Each structure stands twice: as C-alpha cells, then as structure tokens.
Amino acid sequence: MNISLLHDPFCRDVLSDVSTFLEFVEYLTTRDEELKSVVDLLDRESFERIPGDYSDTKSHGYADLAFLAKVKKECLSKKKIPVQVCVGFLLEHKSWPDDGVVDQLIRYHYHLMVEKLKKNADKGIPSVAIILYNGTESWNPLDETYSDYPKALQSILLPFKCVFLDVSTVPDDKCLNDFSPRLGAFIGALKYARNPENHSDFLAQMVKKVKTSLTGNEALDLLTSMDVYFRYWISENFKEAFNMDFVRPPYRTIHDAEVEEAVEKAVEKTEDRVAVQTALKMLSDSKPMDEIVRYSGLSEERIRSLQQSK
Numbered sequence: 001m002n003i004s005l006l007h008d009p010f011c012r013d014v015l016s017d018v019s020t021f022l023e024f025v026e027y028l029t030t031r032d033e034e035l036k037s038v039v040d041l042l043d044r045e046s047f048e049r050i051p052g053d054y055s056d057t058k059s060h061g062y063a064d065l066a067f068l069a070k071v072k073k074e075c076l077s078k079k080k081i082p083v084q085v086c087v088g089f090l091l092e093h094k095s096w097p098d099d100g101v102v103d104q105l106i107r108y109h110y111h112l113m114v115e116k117l118k119k120n121a122d123k124g125i126p127s128v129a130i131i132l133y134n135g136t137e138s139w140n141p142l143d144e145t146y147s148d149y150p151k152a153l154q155s156i157l158l159p160f161k162c163v164f165l166d167v168s169t170v171p172d173d174k175c176l177n178d179f180s181p182r183l184g185a186f187i188g189a190l191k192y193a194r195n196p197e198n199h200s201d202f203l204a205q206m207v208k209k210v211k212t213s214l215t216g217n218e219a220l221d222l223l224t225s226m227d228v229y230f231r232y233w234i235s236e237n238f239k240e241a242f243n244m245d246f247v248r249p250p251y252r253t254i255h256d257a258e259v260e261e262a263v264e265k266a267v268e269k270t271e272d273r274v275a276v277q278t279a280l281k282m283l284s285d286s287k288p289m290d291e292i293v294r295y296s297g298l299s300e301e302r303i304r305s306l307q308q309s310k
Contacts, residue, residue, distance in 0.1 A: 010186075010189070010225055010226075010228070010229045011064050011065075011091075011093040011132070011186075012064055012065060013225050014182060014183075014186040014222075014225070015064075015065055015091060015186070016049055016065060017182065018047050018048065018049060018067070020180065020182050020183050020186070021047070021049075021065070021067060021089075021091075022044060022047050023179070023180055023183050024183055025039060025089070025130075026039070027179070027183075028130065028163055028165060031165075032163055034161065035128065035161060035163055038087060038126075038128060038161060041071050041072060041075045041087070042069040042070065042071060042072065042087060043069065043070045043071070043072045044069075046068075046069050046070035047067055047068075047069045048067065048068055048069075049065065049066070049067050050066040050067060050068060050088075050112070064091050064092055064093050065089075065090075065091040066088065066089065066090050066091070066112060067088070067089040067091075068086045068087070068088055068089070068125075069086060069087050069089070070085065070086055071085040071086065071087065086125050087125070087126055087127065087128065088109075088112070088113045088125045088126070088127035088128070088160075089127065089128050089129075089130065090105055090108060090109060090112075090113075090127060090128070090129045090130065090160070091129075091130045091132060092104065092105055092129070092130070092131050092132070093132045093133075093134075094131065094132070094133050094134075094135065095133075095134055095135055096135045096136075096137070097135060097137055097139040097141075098141070099141065099144065100297075101131055101141050102131075102141050102142075102145050102158070102162065103294075103297050104297075105129045105131075105160070105162070106158065106159060106294065106295060106297075107274065107275060107278060107295060107296060107297055109127055109129065109159055109160055110159075110278060110295045111274060111277075111278060113125045113127050113160075115278075115281065126160070126161075127159075127160040127161070128160060128161045128162075128163065129158075129160045129161070129162045129163070130162075130163045130164075130165070131162070131163070131164045131165070132165055132167070132190075133164065133165065133166045133167065134166075134167045134168070134190035134191065134193070136194065139166075140164055140166070141164065142162060142164050145157070145158075145162075167187055167190045167191050168191060170187050170191070172188070172191075172202050174187075175187050175188045175191075175202075175206065176188075176202070176205055176206065176209065181209050181210045181213040181214055181222070182210075182214070182222060184206065184209065185206050185209070185210050185222055185226060188202065188203065188206045189226050189229055189230065193229055193230055196230055196233045196234075196237075197233075200237065203234070203237075203238075204238065207223065207234065207238045207241050210222055210223055210241075211223070211241050219241075220242070223241055223242065224242075227242075275296045275297050275298050276296075276298070276306065278295055278296045279292055279296040279298050279302075279303050279306055280306060282295060282296065283303070283306065283307055289303065
C-alpha cells in the first residue's frame with residue numbers, strides 16, 4: 001500500500017461528487033486562462049467520474065480521481081463529427097512535497113488515457129492533470145519541472161495540461177462566501193487540518209455554513225468526514241453541530257499518514273508493478289527507449305533487463 005495516500009479518502013469522498021469537482025475546476029479556470037479555454041469547449045453536463053475499479057486507482061493509487069468530459073459538438077469540425085471527443089482530468093492530492101508527482105501523473109496518464117481508454121476516443125484523449133497541495137513547505141513541482149527548459153518549450157514538455165494549486169493561496173472569504181458549502185469546507189479543511197485551534201473563528205463559520213446550508217444527512221456526512229480529517233477536533237469544539245448519532249467513516253487522519261510516511265522513507269521501496277507493465281507494453285509496441293524511460297519511470301538498464309527476459 002502507498003502510505004502517502006492513507007489520508008486521501010477525504011479528498012476522494014468530497015471531489016468524487018461530479019458537481020463539486022466541476023465547481024473546483026471552474027475555480028481553477030479563474031486562475032489559468034489556458035485551462036479556461038479548454039473547459040469552455042466542454043459540455044458541463046457530460047462530466048463523469050472514471051470508476052476506481054476501471055482506472056485501477058484503488059489498487060495502484062496513481063491518481064486520487066479521474067474524470068472524462070465531452071467536447072461540445074458545436075466546437076468540433078463541421079467536416080466530420082466523430083463518435084466521441086473527450087478531455088480527461090486527473091487529480092492528485094499531496095500533503096507534502098513529492099518531486100516524483102509529475103512523473104507519477106505521466107505514467108498514470110499513459111496507463112489510463114492512452115492504454116485503457118483509447119478505444120473510446122477518436123484520436124486520443126487530451127488531458128488535464130491537477131495537483132492539489134496542502135503541505136507546510138513552499139513547493140511547486142511545475143517550477144521544478146520547467147526550470148531547465150526555455151519558456152518556448154515548457155508548454156510542449158508534458159503530455160497533458162498541468163495545473164497546480166496550493167490551497168494556502170485560496171482566500172478564506174472565497175471558501176465562506178463564494179464556494180458551495182461542500183467545496184468551501186473541503187478547501188478550508190485542507191488549509192487548517194494541522195493547526196485548527198489557530199483558525200477556530202473561520203472553522204466555526206464554516207461549520208455553521210455546512211449545518212445551515214445542507215440537508216441533515218448531507219451536513220452530517222460532510223462534518224463527519226471533516227471531523228476524522230481533523231482528528232476529531234471539530235466534534236470536540238462544535239458539539240452542537242453533531243446532534244444526531246452517526247457512524248464515522250474508516251478514514252486515516254493526516255497525522256497518521258505523516259507518521260507512516262516518515263517510516264516508509266526508511267524502508268527500501270519495491271519496484272512499482274504498473275511501471276513494469278507500462279514498460280513491457282511499450283516494448284511490445286516497439287516504442288523508443290527514451291520514451292519508455294519517461295513514461296514508465298524505470299531506468300534504461302532495468303528496461304533492457306525486462307526486454308531480455310521477455
């Protein structure tokens with residue numbers, strides 16, 4: 001199991017809701033004009049989550065969530081209307097810097113958007129990868145990825161459009177006044193899960209908004225998810241919000257994840273099975289060695305050993 005994903009059920013629980021994910025993407029378009037030009041082509045009603053059992057998200061943990069959306073027919077060439085033109089979305093949540101996240105998304109993009117879904121696309125699936133970060137250190141993996149390349153080459157470096165959001169840059173009033181209760185509570189929770197006592201006024205307003213804006217069960221479900229993510233700080237400080245019996249979901253807390261991540265770093269990591277599968281598939285397709293290295297994340301030496309063992 002990938003220990004770094006133990007806290008991510010909270011992320012999947014909230015953003016797996018299509019309307020909440022779409023609202024999140026719409027917010028990102030206000031920060032990225034290029035992304036806005038892509039999203040403007042899409043039929044908002046066509047957004048759908050790619051199920052975990054189909055994308056292998058549960059077993060391999062490559063991306064927290066994956067979605068597809070159809071391009072509006074009026075945006076397509078009049079000469080030929082293909083059966084389906086889609087844009088894929090991948091979301092990865094990180095609570096601490098991970099310099100391998102971009103390569104991780106490249107592998108997952110190839111595994112899902114190129115291999116698994118190619119039969120559903122006319123000429124491939126252009127994609128957007130979103131990295132959502134709520135760590136304590138200043139970090140932007142895209143700056144690191146692009147740093148060695150001239151600006152003119154940066155837009156063609158990756159096989160997808162990549163967007164990075166550090167939740168610390170999202171204003172509190174945006175969470176309270178502009179976002180839906182579900183998205184606002186989610187972003188607020190990511191921002192302040194480590195030190196809620198220093199932001200009790202904001203969290204009190206957020207809890208009140210959830211409680212008064214959502215139906216009873218919806219409010220309790222969301223507050224319960226937040227409570228587990230906050231290591232039960234919410235229920236200890238806002239008991240009035242929990243006036244019904246409920247069952248806590250089996251989530252691990254962010255603290256649990258951080259402790260076990262530290263332990264994992266001391267343990268020699270085994271080679272990822274999907275990386276090997278990707279390399280073998282590309283070898284069978286006679287792909288160039290440099291392309292196989294990039295997409296699989298394996299060394300050239302390891303790939304050649306796989307080639308000899310075939």
